[in-house]
Amino acid sequence: MASLLLLYLLSFQLLASSLTTTVLAHSSPPNNKTCHCSPNEPCWPTPQEWSTLNTTLQGRLIPTTPIGTPCHHPFYNEPLCTTLQSTYTDPTTHFQTSSSPMAPFWANRSCDPFAAPATPCKTGTYVAYAVRVESVSDITATLAFVRAKNIRLVIRNTGHDYLGKSTGKAALALWMHHLRGFDVLDAYTSQAYTGKAVKIAAGMMSDEVSARAHAHGLTVVGGNCASIGLAGGYTQGGGLGLLTSRYGFGADQVLEWEVVRVDGGELVKATPRVNPDLYWALSGGGGGTFGIVVSMTVKAYPEERSAAANLSFSSSGVALDVFYGAVAAFQNCLPALSEAGGVAIYVVQGTVFALSPAMLPGGSKESLDALIEPALVKLRSLNMSYAYTSMESPSYHEAYHAMVSPSETAYFQIGSRVLPQHTLTENSHQLTQAIRKVNSYGAGVGGLSFQAPNPNKPTRRNSVNPKFRSSAVSVTVGTIWSNTDWDLNLANQELMTNVLIPAIDRVAPGWSTAYLNEVDHQEPEWQKVIYGDTYSRLLSLKTKFDPDHILWGRTAVGSEAKTETADGKLCRT
Ligand SMILES: Cc1cc2nc3c(=O)[nH]c(=O)nc-3n(C[C@H](O)[C@H](O)[C@H](O)COP(=O)(O)OP(=O)(O)OC[C@H]3O[C@@H](n4cnc5c(N)ncnc54)[C@H](O)[C@@H]3O)c2cc1C
Incomplete structure (x- = not known):
């Protein structure tokens, strides 16, 4: 059914592209350089000009048909619309399109699949066109076009970005998702690193790379969500995941970038020695900012056994004080888990706690059980029932697949803070109280606990916020997205900025640090909070x-x- 939807959208795209070639051209007065051109302005390229670009790109220019089109008249198609609605939180629904952002706020009700069929379907905040990039020349031709025509440019990979950075009204997108490629380099040698490495193309997703590496007995650092773009926003933004305590951040793995420069359209290599400034900026300074990445080469590690565990309990039948006492007991286990090279990803949503999972790469099931046991002892002493399972696999890839549920899209609005190491040792009580406060507003809290390897040896070899190297947990706050109440969504954003994030911030006064891929988009002091002194x-x-x-x-x-x-x-x- 999902592929039927794709066919449906494709047929519109073909229709639209044939229209661009048949409509008569109109003349273009000089562009207004203050703002980028919009479709209703005379400076917008003529159909003939779009058609010429499409010819240059060998037919890879895609006019946007919003994903919600089958949910609106005159194209209403009930079965397709119902399928779209039921698969809307599946990342696949979005990453296979050239325009749909996963975070619904950035679609801005342009063609809302949950709105009444009679409401208009507009391109709105979706990109106007996308180029299905298959070569460097596609990128250089697109760069030349947007410069000449004053068109807004966006780089889109999977559309995962919580801040809507891979969409934009009246923009032309470089859609990188179809740049495929994976190569194992058995003996990569540079001044900084000698060993196995893999070179991956910009369109490869996290779990695809993990699976390909696994087939070679290798592990590559990636995210918790299977479909995030590894060389896109994930690694360029720093990159957190279940291997962070073991091997470091995603950006720490990068040996080389291949990147098309925005200033000259030239394809260059960036390593710690060749174009070192560009290498430094791309490795942690954020996606869609310094250049168009075509590939990256990252360290690869020999596979090793890994243990994973899941735990859940609820407040059912106990007072909230007791429930949060159990949450605190769990968080007290985290410093030792991080110290051992492990990571825990957990959620506290009011009445429910879920650890999914704790991962101990290189460790045994017995070791992981021992690290979590103090929390289980506490749960038993509180007479709380819980579900705990743990296992061990010969590889991280297998442990990940056994214990991690598929991620859904960003069906909540988020903000976050990365908190310092002493939070979990000295301020643990304050953190639990802050989580409780956030939960009292109906919002959920997610934690990803980690410890960067060698925390006492800060490195400036990339632009990951240096505070991350002495941090202990990334705390993400989420308010549930409403498909029907836009005003509630807007009110929740204000709640996030003015109440929920400040509550977490107060746990570590003066620290105020957030992960750039998960920051509140209204963060008032974003330069300082995201990038720190970089x-x-x-x-x-x-x-x-x-x-x-x-x-x-x-x-x-x-x-x-x-x-x-x-x-x-x-x-x-
Ligand atoms: C469900 C979900 C789970 C997540 N889990 C994790 C996690 O476990 N760990 C973690 O660290 N983060 C996680 N994230 C955040 C994720 O890393 C970011 O959203 C990231 O930006 C996704 O990158 P992308 O390329 O896939 O997405 P896109 O939305 O396509 O792009 C994100 C940004 O990167 C830019 N970009 C993309 N490709 C390129 C390129 N080739 N060259 C230059 N710029 C490019 C875009 O312009 C945009 O600014 C998660 C997000 C979601 C929605």
């Missing part, structure tokens, strides 16, 4: 590598140069 260098490198600010994203480095107007136009400030 911001000034990142900003000067943004000016060096993208002096015209062709790439723009909410809270991205240098984004002060442009702003979105109320109707979604991107303009110079």
Whole structure:
């Protein structure tokens, strides 16, 4: 059924592209350079100009048909619409399209599949066109076009971005998802690293890479969600996951980037020694900001046995004080787990606690059980029932697949804080109280506990916020998305910015640090909170590598140069 939907959308795309070739051209007056051009303006390229671009791209220019089209008249198709609604939280529904962002706020009700069929379906905040990138020349041709025509450019990989950085009204997207490639390099040698490595193309997703590496007896650092783009926003944004305590952040793994420069359209390599500034900025400074990544080469590790565990309990039948006492007991286990090279991913949603999973790469089931046991002892002493399962596999890949449920899309609005090490040792009580406060507003709290390897040896070899290296847990707050109540969604954003994130922030006064891929998009002090003291260098490198600010994203480095107007136009400030 999902592929039927794709066929349906494709037929619209073909129809639309044939229309662009048959409609008569109109003349284009000079572009207004203050804002990017919009379809209703004379500066917008003529159908003939789009058609010429499509010819240059050998037919890989895709006019957007919003994903919700079958849910609206005159194209209403009940079975397809019902399927779309029922699969809307499946990442596959979105990453196989050229335009749909997974976080529904950024679709901005443009063609809302949950709205009444009579409401209009508009392209709205979806990109206007996407280029299905299959080669570097597709990228250079697109860059030349957006420069010549003053069109907003967006880089889209999977569309996972919580901040909507891979969509944009009236934009032309470079859709990187179809750049495929995976190569094992048996003896990669550089000054910094000698050993196995893998080179992956920009469109490869986290679990695809893990599976391909597993087939070679290797492990590659990736995210918890199977479908995030490994060389896209994940690694460029820093990259957290179940292997963080064992091997470090995603960005720490990068040996080389291959990147098309925005300033000249040139394909260059960036390593710690070749174009070191570009390497430094791309490795942690954020996706969609410094260049268009075509591939990356990362460290690969020999597979090793891994243990994983899941735990759940609820407040059913016990007072809330007791429930949060059990949550606190669990969090007290985390420093030792991190110290042993493990990571825990857990959620506290009001009345329910779920650990899914704790992972101990390189460790045994017995070791992991022993690390979690103090929490189970506490649960038993509180007479609380719980479900605990643990296992051991010969590889991380198998343990991941045995114990991690498939991720859903961002069906909640988020904000986050990364908290320092002493939070879990000295401020554990305050953290639990803050979680309780957030839960009292109906919002959920997720934790990812970690300890960067060698926390006492801070490195400046990449642009991951240095505070991450002495942090202990990434705390994500989520308010549930409503398909029917837009005003509630807006109110929840204010709640996030003004109440929920400040509650978490108070756990570690003066620390105020957030993961750039999971930050509240309204974060008032985003430069300091996301990038810390790397911001000034990142900003000067943004000016060096993208002096015209062709790439723009909410809270991205240098984004002060442009702003979105109320109707979604991107303009110079
Ligand atoms: C359900 C879910 C689970 C997640 N789990 C994790 C997790 O476990 N760990 C973690 O660290 N993060 C996680 N994230 C956050 C995720 O890492 C970010 O959303 C990330 O930006 C996704 O990158 P992408 O390329 O897949 O997405 P996209 O939305 O396509 O792109 C994200 C950003 O990267 C840019 N970009 C994409 N490709 C390129 C390229 N080739 N060159 C230059 N810029 C590019 C885009 O312009 C955009 O700014 C999760 C997000 C979701 C929604």
